[in-house]
Amino acid sequence: MQLGFKSDLIDYSDIQDFNDLYDYELVFIALHGFEGENGELQARLDKMNIIFTGSKSSACSNTWNKNLCKTILNENSINTPNSILLNNLKNCSNNPFDCFEKKFGYKPNLFMKPCEDGSSIDIFKISNDEDYKKAKLNCLNLEREFIFEESIEGREFTVTIIGNKCYPVIEIKTQNDFYDYDAKYISDDTILDQAKLSDNELNIINDIALRAFHALKCSGWARVDIIQDINGNFNVIEINTVPGMTSHSCVPKSASFMGLSYQDVIKEILSNV
Numbered sequence: 001m002q003l004g005f006k007s008d009l010i011d012y013s014d015i016q017d018f019n020d021l022y023d024y025e026l027v028f029i030a031l032h033g034f035e036g037e038n039g040e041l042q043a044r045l046d047k048m049n050i051i052f053t054g055s056k057s058s059a060c061s062n063t064w065n066k067n068l069c070k071t072i073l074n075e076n077s078i079n080t081p082n083s084i085l086l087n088n089l090k091n092c093s094n095n096p097f098d099c100f101e102k103k104f105g106y107k108p109n110l111f112m113k114p115c116e117d118g119s120s121i122d123i124f125k126i127s128n129d130e131d132y133k134k135a136k137l138n139c140l141n142l143e144r145e146f147i148f149e150e151s152i153e154g155r156e157f158t159v160t161i162i163g164n165k166c167y168p169v170i171e172i173k174t175q176n177d178f179y180d181y182d183a184k185y186i187s188d189d190t191i192l193d194q195a196k197l198s199d200n201e202l203n204i205i206n207d208i209a210l211r212a213f214h215a216l217k218c219s220g221w222a223r224v225d226i227i228q229d230i231n232g233n234f235n236v237i238e239i240n241t242v243p244g245m246t247s248h249s250c251v252p253k254s255a256s257f258m259g260l261s262y263q264d265v266i267k268e269i270l271s272n273v
Helices: 019-023 040-047 057-064 066-075 096-104 129-138 181-185 199-215 250-256 262-271
Strands: 083-087 110-114 124-126 145-150 154-162 170-173 191-194 221-229 234-240
Touching: 040 057, 057 066, 057 234, 066 083, 066 145, 066 199, 066 234, 083 096, 096 110, 096 129, 096 145, 124 129, 154 199, 154 250, 154 262, 170 250, 199 221, 199 234, 221 250, 250 262
Parallel strands: none
Antiparallel strands: 083 145, 110 124, 110 145, 154 170, 154 221, 170 191, 221 234
16 A cells, blocks of 8 residues: 555465456565465466566476576576486485486585475585485475585575666675575574675676576566675576565565665566566
């Protein structure tokens, strides 16, 4: 209402029946997890001829599956950490460190990540076989595909894109081992600073973010997560087509560095439907 729109908040327990959405001109998607990010919701809204915020179904599918996302990034010569794919870790006898070494010729520390999930759920940083065993014990669901991605030490950044415009780059600083669920949503110790980068570095990171955004066929808005290694190279970690919009979230924080309020950000997203 503050922006002059008549709006309702609808909280779905599932995404099976959307008939009541025919009463609305536009849907602002703020639904996280596979329900809001894997492309199924977007495909159904398209079929219903309902306008919605954010990327179309294909882009959501491309970014939701981490292995597919990295494949597309590699095909477009966009740096992303090396990774391998393993299926159903509950019954998998393959050792990820050995598999990684066999494919790439070296054995680094790894991140264990489910191919399809969000909010850093079931992501573990593993340095040896004992870490891997502990990760499997603490994992919520082993019976799905996982990627094992090279752990790159360096500075972590995120770039908000609305329309085709990059907003101020954020550097993420956390006391945790990495930017995990606790650091994203719970901890008050996580720091989201405006990145201190040279003009050349800013040009490079924004160019990489936009290239990734377009390679994955994103539109409207998204957030591109990037890590800079110790040699200064930028690597895309993932692209989020439905970024968080809480008080702990990066998109409103990035916009605040431009003097934009939360309501201003909503207006910009709506203007780029």
